[in-house]
Amino acid sequence: MARTILLSPTWGTVAFDAVFHLDHHAEAVLTEHPVQSGAPVSDHAFVKPSALTIEVGMTDAIEGGSAGRSASAFQMFMDLLELKEPLRIVTRLKTYDNMVVTSVSAPDDKATMNGLRAMIAFREVIMVDAATVSVHARTSAAKPSAAKKKKKNVKASKSGAAVKKSVSTKKLTAAHAAKKKKILGR
Numbered sequence: 001m002a003r004t005i006l007l008s009p010t011w012g013t014v015a016f017d018a019v020f021h022l023d024h025h026a027e028a029v030l031t032e033h034p035v036q037s038g039a040p041v042s043d044h045a046f047v048k049p050s051a052l053t054i055e056v057g058m059t060d061a062i063e064g065g066s067a068g069r070s071a072s073a074f075q076m077f078m079d080l081l082e083l084k085e086p087l088r089i090v091t092r093l094k095t096y097d098n099m100v101v102t103s104v105s106a107p108d109d110k111a112t113m114n115g116l117r118a119m120i121a122f123r124e125v126i127m128v129d130a131a132t133v134s135v136h137a138r139t140s141a142a143k144p145s146a147a148k149k150k151k152k153n154v155k156a157s158k159s160g161a162a163v164k165k166s167v168s169t170k171k172l173t174a175a176h177a178a179k180k181k182k183i184l185g186r
Helices: 069-083 144-184
Strands: 005-008 012-015 018-025 028-030 045-047 051-059 087-090 095-105 115-124
Touching: 051 069, 069 095, 069 115
Parallel strands: none
Antiparallel strands: 005 012, 005 087, 018 051, 028 045, 051 115, 087 095, 095 115
């Protein structure tokens, strides 16, 4: 298998003693819209961020290697997970940019006592550029007094509705009193 390397602004170039497995994942999603009858209609597709899972090995028993190489490699993966730092990963099939560590899994048992065998998952971060734009108020062709008149009309209609309501309530009360007089015979 060709050499897989990781390029990190913090850690520099990292090459692994062994790469046991690489899993490249790319996926496109079709949008779906339900219609009254028949199957949903798809009118658009977009590509999801790339994902990569690497199973790597680091040994402490290599010539010139120190006893803490595997522990240092594990700590590096944990730091990269915490930092959420975008990385470049070069594999035989593809070079990935802006990849972030999403998970680290490393069993620690008698088989890995003098080394590290870890599964690291990466996911692409899609970067966008943001810009600040100044927007100026547009002058309207209509006279400003027309807008004020419209507001006044709204207020007048609201107060008119309130007046009508109170008048109709008084009429109801007067009609109710007349009916009451008639019933009681007064």
